[in-house]
Amino acid sequence: MSDTASADSIDKPGPLSSGARLWRHAQLWIASEGQRWLFVVKTLLAAFLALWLAFRFGLDSPRSAMMTVFIVALPSSGMALEKSIYRLGGTLVGCAVALVLIGLFPQQAILLFISLSIWIGVCTAGSALMRNARSYGFVLAGYTACMIAIPAVAAPAEVFNLAVARVTEISLGILCAAFINDMLFPRHQSDQLVTVVRRLYGNFAQLCHDAMQGQLSDDQLEKLHLQFAVEVAALESGRAAAFFEAGDMRTRNQQLHAFNAAAMVSLTTFHTLHQLMQRMRTRGNTLVPQLMMPLYAAFSDALLVSTQPAKTAAEAGITLEKLMLLQQHLPQMMSDARRRLQMSIQASQADPSQQLDLDTALELTQRFNDEFSHLVTVYHNLPKRLSERQVNSLIPILAYSTHTPIRIVLASGLRSTATLLILVFAWYGLNWPGAAGAVILAVIFSGLAASSANPRSMIRQITIGFGSAIPFAYFCAFLMLNHVEGYLMLVLSMLPFLVAGTYVSTIREVAGIGMGFNLMFAQIIAPENLMRFNIVMFLNESIAQVIGLAVAGLMFALIFPRHLQGARPHIADSLWEEALRVCVSDKPHLRHNFESRIRDLLNQLNMGIRGTADQATRHTLNQAITLLELGHAIIDLREINKAWIDGHPIHRSQQACINALADWFRKREPRQKEKLMILLAQTSALLQQFPFDQADFTAHKKTLVQRASSNLHLIASSLQDPALDEFVAVPKMTEGLLHAT
Numbered sequence: 011m012s013d014t015a016s017a018d019s020i021d022k023p024g025p026l027s028s029g030a031r032l033w034r035h036a037q038l039w040i041a042s043e044g045q046r047w048l049f050v051v052k053t054l055l056a057a058f059l060a061l062w063l064a065f066r067f068g069l070d071s072p073r074s075a076m077m078t079v080f081i082v083a084l085p086s087s088g089m090a091l092e093k094s095i096y097r098l099g100g101t102l103v104g105c106a107v108a109l110v111l112i113g114l115f116p117q118q119a120i121l122l123f124i125s126l127s128i129w130i131g132v133c134t135a136g137s138a139l140m141r142n143a144r145s146y147g148f149v150l151a152g153y154t155a156c157m158i159a160i161p162a163v164a165a166p167a168e169v170f171n172l173a174v175a176r177v178t179e180i181s182l183g184i185l186c187a188a189f190i191n192d193m194l195f196p197r198h199q200s201d202q203l204v205t206v207v208r209r210l211y212g213n214f215a216q217l218c219h220d221a222m223q224g225q226l227s228d229d230q231l232e233k234l235h236l237q238f239a240v241e242v243a244a245l246e247s248g249r250a251a252a253f254f255e256a257g258d259m260r261t262r263n264q265q266l267h268a269f270n271a272a273a274m275v276s277l278t279t280f281h282t283l284h285q286l287m288q289r290m291r292t293r294g295n296t297l298v299p300q301l302m303m304p305l306y307a308a309f310s311d312a313l314l315v316s317t318q319p320a321k322t323a324a325e326a327g328i329t330l331e332k333l334m335l336l337q338q339h340l341p342q343m344m345s346d347a348r349r350r351l352q353m354s355i356q357a358s359q360a361d362p363s364q365q366l367d368l369d370t371a372l373e374l375t376q377r378f379n380d381e382f383s384h385l386v387t388v389y390h391n392l393p394k395r396l397s398e399r400q401v402n403s404l405i406p407i408l409a410y411s412t413h414t415p416i417r418i419v420l421a422s423g424l425r426s427t428a429t430l431l432i433l434v435f436a437w438y439g440l441n442w443p444g445a446a447g448a449v450i451l452a453v454i455f456s457g458l459a460a461s462s463a464n465p466r467s468m469i470r471q472i473t474i475g476f477g478s479a480i481p482f483a484y485f486c487a488f489l490m491l492n493h494v495e496g497y498l499m500l501v502l503s504m505l506p507f508l509v510a511g512t513y514v515s516t517i518r519e520v521a522g523i524g525m526g527f528n529l530m531f532a533q534i535i536a537p538e539n540l541m542r543f544n545i546v547m548f549l550n551e552s553i554a555q556v557i558g559l560a561v562a563g564l565m566f567a568l569i570f571p572r573h574l575q576g577a578r579p580h581i582a583d584s585l586w587e588e589a590l591r592v593c594v595s596d597k598p599h600l601r602h603n604f605e606s607r608i609r610d611l612l613n614q615l616n617m618g619i620r621g622t623a624d625q626a627t628r629h630t631l632n633q634a635i636t637l638l639e640l641g642h643a644i645i646d647l648r649e650i651n652k653a654w655i656d657g658h659p660i661h662r663s664q665q666a667c668i669n670a671l672a673d674w675f676r677k678r679e680p681r682q683k684e685k686l687m688i689l690l691a692q693t694s695a696l697l698q699q700f701p702f703d704q705a706d707f708t709a710h711k712k713t714l715v716q717r718a719s720s721n722l723h724l725i726a727s728s729l730q731d732p733a734l735d736e737f738v739a740v741p742k743m744t745e746g747l748l749h750a751t
Contacts, residue, residue, distance in 0.1 A: 045085070046516040048195055053083040053512050056190035057532075058501050060183045065497065065539055069182070070175045072539075073532050078183025080512075080528045087191040088199025088251040092143045094184040095254065100150025101180045105173040107151070108158035116166040119438065122159060127430040129155055130453055135423030138460045138575070139414050142247060149457040156430070156453050160446055199252040206248050207269065208321060210241045211389050214273055215319035215329075218382075221284050222306040231284075232623075232631055238277060239612035245270055246410040265392055267409050272385035274605050279381055282639035282724065283374040289727055290367060297360050298367045301347040305375055308343065312336050326390040333383045340379060344372045366694075370720040413588070413607040414614070415580040421573030422460040429456045429565045433558075444554040451558030456565060463576035463617035468522055469563040475511070475526020476559055480552045482507050483534045491535070492543050500537060507531055530555060576618025581611050582630045585637050586675055592641045592648075593672035601645050608638045632733035640728040644671060647721045650714050660700065663693040664718060671725070678736070687726060694722045 057079040064072030082097060084090040107129055115122040133152030137145035158176060162169040217234050220226045249266045287299045312332040313319060320326040351368050354360035430453050437445035455472065459465030490503045508528060515524030534552055536542070573580065585608065592604050612634055619627060647664060654661035670689050674682045697719045
């Protein structure tokens with residue numbers, strides 16, 4: 011009754027309620043549309059500041075400083091600074107390479123072009139490999155060398171002046187963008203990072219709670235796993251950007267690495283436990299899942315604060331207290347589950363083999379409790395400011411590592427190399443002066459689009475932006491600018507067009523169109539101290555720019571069209587390669603690298619999804635998740651095996667299992683899998699029947715034997731998952747009829 015009355019009082023007309031509603035609408039506008047217009051104002055203010063300073067300093071190409079602002083303009087200051095620094099670093103490297111190549115081949119144009127194409131290929135491959143802000147530095151190092159070396163073919167003596175001018179103009183644009191971003195209503199990446207951390211923890215805790223309560227279907231779990239992979243990658247990207255901001259974010263690098271690593275490992279353990287229960291239910295073993303229900307209920311309650319996961323790091327302290335209390339009761343609950351199973355076995359109501367099922371489930375439960383408690387501890391301690399001594403005393407945590415399939419990396423490099431060679435020799439043979447711009451633009455977007463999951467769509471949007479900018483630029487240049495004088499009138503003439511382009515760039519679905527519009531508009535308007543109004547040159551450069559973009563898109567359709575970021579077949583092959591690596595590699599930090607690389611491959615798989623995931627993509631997703639749990643069990647088994655001497659029967663049997671797994675990962679033949687399953691069963695029987703009363707058989711080794719038995723059982727269970735079978739597409743009846751017709 012009181013709630014209804016209060017609601018009615020709010021809705022009554024009057025000065026107070028009207029003001030409150032107006033303020034609420036204003037807040038909503040500021041949070042959404044207001045942020046877009048703030049970005050527009052800041053970007054244009056920085057762009058025109060860079061242009062004015064370039065005029066005052068008498069730079070050769072003031073438009074380059076202005077275009078740099080458009081390129082590095084990003085919503086948060088951290089992201090803008092990160093991109094700016096890598097842009098500057100790539101520009102310096104590209105200038106140095108251009109000077110070296112011109113010095114080596116001042117009169118040999120063909121050798122110069124071949125060397126440039128090789129350099130472009132290396133830089134594009136590096137960009138495809140990194141797939142983060144550093145990749146932009148690789149792209150810049152490649153196409154900056156082209157932008158300096160290609161115009162210097164006719165005048166090699168001018169190459170140094172071109173390099174100095176390029177660095178000066180880029181630096182000026184970067185400084186102006188950074189100054190405006192930090193001075194005018196700054197949006198810090200560290201603030202957004204807090205939201206990302208809270209969302210990742212909340213989604214993970216809710217996933218575990220809902221799965222334990224049986225509220226999630228297989229389809230929902232698949233989507234949540236992809237979402238988790240995206241959130242882990244977003245956290246790493248945000249952390250890297252926040253590193254460039256002022257404040258104490260640099261001191262929290264290790265804590266954020268620890269949070270990311272703990273979240274990934276905890277989810278893998280939980281999914282392994284969940285899948286084990288599902289496989290038991292599938293084969294008719296419902297007793298063990300029933301025995302696990304009290305543990306699931308206790309964990310479900312501990313994961314929530316009231317009715318939802320902890321929203322803040324402070325609230326996570328409540329979850330931590332619940333988990334510590336659960337830790338005290340966990341041994342007794344596990345003992346009760348084992349006792350109830352023994353009673354069922356003695357009453358002939360259960361099979362003795364179910365004992366191993368329960369032992370494996372309980373070990374995974376204990377491991378999940380430890381790992382999730384560590385995650386909550388790290389999350390709870392994130393807001394605490396650490397001293398320099400505390401930071402130095404932290405155990406180094408490895409960063410999230412990415413892994414791009416090597417075939418995609420090589421294809422990206424070869425594509426850019428071929429693009430430059432084809433276009434540059436066509437330009438050299440046609441002797442068309444305007445074609446130099448087409449060559450440079452094609453090289454630029456061949457490199458930029460190499461790290462995109464949908465390069466054709468990206469280039470299509472940029473091309474639309476370029477094409478739509480031409481008539482507006484013509485109107486501005488030949489019907490407005492040639493009638494005005496002074497910098498203020500120049501700004502007022504260009505402003506309406508650039509406002510529209512910048513605003514469009516804030517809309518995610520068509521951001522490429524807005525970016526292309528601004529870049530093309532500034533490029534062909536070419537504001538300089540001494541303006542030139544040449545219609546022939548204007549049309550020549552405009553056509554060349556659009557042709558360059560079209561050729562870049564054509565190259566992606568003709569050269570290695572299936573070797574793109576997020577391509578499912580290459581991701582599937584890389585998953586099996588990672589599984590093989592955990593069997594044969596002796597490199598340190600194997601578990602962390604395996605975990606983060608599989609998660610990164612899942613993120614790439616999500617990048618390649620257009621709309622709803624098809625049957626093949628879902629199969630690869632399930633395959634990745636199964637290989638993830640299988641790989642962790644293999645790594646654990648390898649660590650356990652180090653405790654035994656080489657000649658010991660347990661060591662020989664376990665090593666034989668690991669070698670057989672490696673052989674199957676290489677070929678994946680049915681006969682190998684049959685032999686592998688027999689070997690796993692024999693080794694498991696050896697561990698269960700081994701005489702524990704030997705003198706050298708300590709309590710620690712007995713624990714290792716129990717862990718090894720659980721891992722062998724888990725490996726055997728995972729190998730029976732249908733996701734590890736080869737994918738065979740099931741054609742639709744209509745497609746078959748059409749083909750027959």
